[in-house]
Amino acid sequence: MMMMGAGEIWAGMGSTIATVMFLYAMVQQYCPSVLRYQFQNYSRWFVNLFNPYISISFYEYTGERYQRSSVYEEIETYLTGNSSQLARRLKADVVEDGKDLVLSMEDYEEITESYQGVNLWWASRQSVTTNQTISFYGTDADDRRYYLLTFHRRHRKLVTEKYLKHVREQGKKMKVESRQRKLYTNNKNETWSGYRKRSMWSHVAFEHPSRFQTLAMNPVKKKEIVDDLITFSKGKDYYAKVGKAWKRGYLLHGPPGTGKSSMVAAMANLLEYDVYDLELTSVRNNNELKKLFIDISSKSIIVIEDIDCSIDLTRQRKEDKKENADEEKNPIVQMAKKQRNLRRIVRLIVFTTNHVEKLDPALIRRGRMDKHIGLSFCCFEGFKVLANNYLDIDSHPLFETIQSLFQETQMTPADVAENLMPKIVPWDVETCLNNLIEALMKVKEEAKSKAEEESKSVNKEEAKVAESIQ
Numbered sequence: 364m365m366m367m368g369a370g371e372i373w374a375g376m377g378s379t380i381a382t383v384m385f386l387y388a389m390v391q392q393y394c395p396s397v398l399r400y401q402f403q404n405y406s407r408w409f410v411n412l413f414n415p416y417i418s419i420s421f422y423e424y425t426g427e428r429y430q431r432s433s434v435y436e437e438i439e440t441y442l443t444g445n446s447s448q449l450a451r452r453l454k455a456d457v458v459e460d461g462k463d464l465v466l467s468m469e470d471y472e473e474i475t476e477s478y479q480g481v482n483l484w485w486a487s488r489q490s491v492t493t494n495q496t497i498s499f500y501g502t503d504a505d506d507r508r509y510y511l512l513t514f515h516r517r518h519r520k521l522v523t524e525k526y527l528k529h530v531r532e533q534g535k536k537m538k539v540e541s542r543q544r545k546l547y548t549n550n551k552n553e554t555w556s557g558y559r560k561r562s563m564w565s566h567v568a569f570e571h572p573s574r575f576q577t578l579a580m581n582p583v584k585k586k587e588i589v590d591d592l593i594t595f596s597k598g599k600d601y602y603a604k605v606g607k608a609w610k611r612g613y614l615l616h617g618p619p620g621t622g623k624s625s626m627v628a629a630m631a632n633l634l635e636y637d638v639y640d641l642e643l644t645s646v647r648n649n650n651e652l653k654k655l656f657i658d659i660s661s662k663s664i665i666v667i668e669d670i671d672c673s674i675d676l677t678r679q680r681k682e683d684k685k686e687n688a689d690e691e692k693n694p695i696v697q698m699a700k701k702q703r704n705l706r707r708i709v710r711l712i713v714f715t716t717n718h719v720e721k722l723d724p725a726l727i728r729r730g731r732m733d734k735h736i737g738l739s740f741c742c743f744e745g746f747k748v749l750a751n752n753y754l755d756i757d758s759h760p761l762f763e764t765i766q767s768l769f770q771e772t773q774m775t776p777a778d779v780a781e782n783l784m785p786k787i788v789p790w791d792v793e794t795c796l797n798n799l800i801e802a803l804m805k806v807k808e809e810a811k812s813k814a815e816e817e818s819k820s821v822n823k824e825e826a827k828v829a830e831s832i833q
């Protein structure tokens with residue numbers, strides 16, 4: 364057979380196009396509108412017959428109350444993660460409070476993805492409804508942003524049953540991971556406007572570096588706490604099974620500088636929760652307290668620091684004969700009495716105190732506070748964690764001296780950390796360890812002379828008493 368020349372092909376195609384154009388013009392001009400409509404419908408059907416691709420659109424705003432669609436957000440997060448590598452045109456946004464730029468697909472940009480060997484196309488679009496579009500989770504109103512997923516119809520089952528589930532799950536996961544966590548503090552009631560959460564709580568980005576790995580404390584105790592927290596965080600079903608309310612209350616007690624606040628931060632970092640630091644003295648009554656808690660998400664830790672100060676006040680007030688009804692309403696008094704109420708609203712609550720002995724026993728009774736965690740002076744095990752953090756060492760010949768000094772001396776982890784930290788550049792491990800040894804010896808000497816003085820004064824007292832008797 365003779366090969367057709369390129370010129371002939373073009374000539375043939377040219378005439379075909381001309382014929383189609385002519386027919387189309389005729390239809391436009393002479394057909395009544397009803398017939399024209401029929402014709403358009405048939406032509407659409409005809410095109411669809413040979414178009415093997417299906418598209419699904421996911422709108423940003425759903426019909427109901429213009430809420431941002433969670434599916435859209437999940438897809439956005441999923442594509443943000445993947446599109447940074449695949450798409451050529453990206454737009455950059457700064458997330459709230461974040462310093463990092465988040466790259467996502469520019470409008471009308473398209474990317475191709477491969478899932479289980481199947482190619483799929485994602486496009487970011489705005490308004491306009493297209494043919495053969497199945498509109499999920501949204502209406503067809505104009506001026507909407509949406510993602511369009513296109514795939515071959517033979518993969519319909521795979522996409523609707525597996526791939527979309529995969530995208531949503533991954534998107535959800537990535538969202539949790541990239542979420543900028545926040546540290547909230549409550550404002551005084553005067554600044555609240557209406558019931559808006561924003562003015563009740565102010566927030567900053569939560570970026571505390573403390574982790575359980577960097578906490579100096581008894582390793583057995585540490586593991587127990589980590590396990591407890593993980594069981595709690597995963598435990599909705601578990602707690603239901605054992606018949607316990609899915610709530611947890613911790614009391615962290617110990618002298619200043621033993622790592623109570625650091626542990627709260629480590630807890631938040633472990634669970635990836637927000638932290639709500641509740642300043643009780645700014646809360647006037649129980650009603651305010653309830654309002655503060657209404658909008659708190661379940662992935663939060665509520666912290667009430669230095670609860671002993673509050674309880675001190677309670678006692679003072681009780682002793683005060685002029686105590687009036689207003690003071691009875693004081694949240695601190697209520698707090699002590701209605702701890703149970705608070706725990707009904709809050710899922711994970713942590714109290715800290717320097718003086719556990721001063722607390723009202725009713726407040727700290729087990730069952731009301733699930734776990735009491737005593738943080739104490741630094742032990743040798745704790746020191747090893749700090750040495751690893753600050754100096755990057757696991758062992759050293761000077762460790763032996765340090766170990767024996769820790770058996771005789773009490774120093775808080777905060778002070779140990781401070782003494783270990785290099786003070787000059789360049790620094791060396793030995794100097795840092797010697798600085799700590801020096802500090803420990805000093806503390807030991809001070810404690811010794813203090814004890815001697817005390818025994819001297821006791822002797823003097825005894826002598827005085829003996830003299831007076833004579």
Ligand SMILES: Nc1ncnc2c1ncn2[C@@H]1O[C@H](COP(=O)(O)OP(=O)(O)OP(=O)(O)O)[C@@H](O)[C@H]1O
Nearest residue numbers: 577578579618619620621622623624625776777780
């Ligand atoms: N157990 C610890 N492990 C590691 N670092 C610690 C520990 N305890 C204290 N530190 C260090 O000391 C600093 C102060 O500790 P932190 O604020 O956690 O103490 P605290 O017990 O909350 O004290 P306070 O009772 O005064 O509130 C921390 O920033 C941390 O660097």
Ligand SMILES: [Mg+2]
Nearest residue numbers: 623624625715
């Ligand atoms: Mg603290």
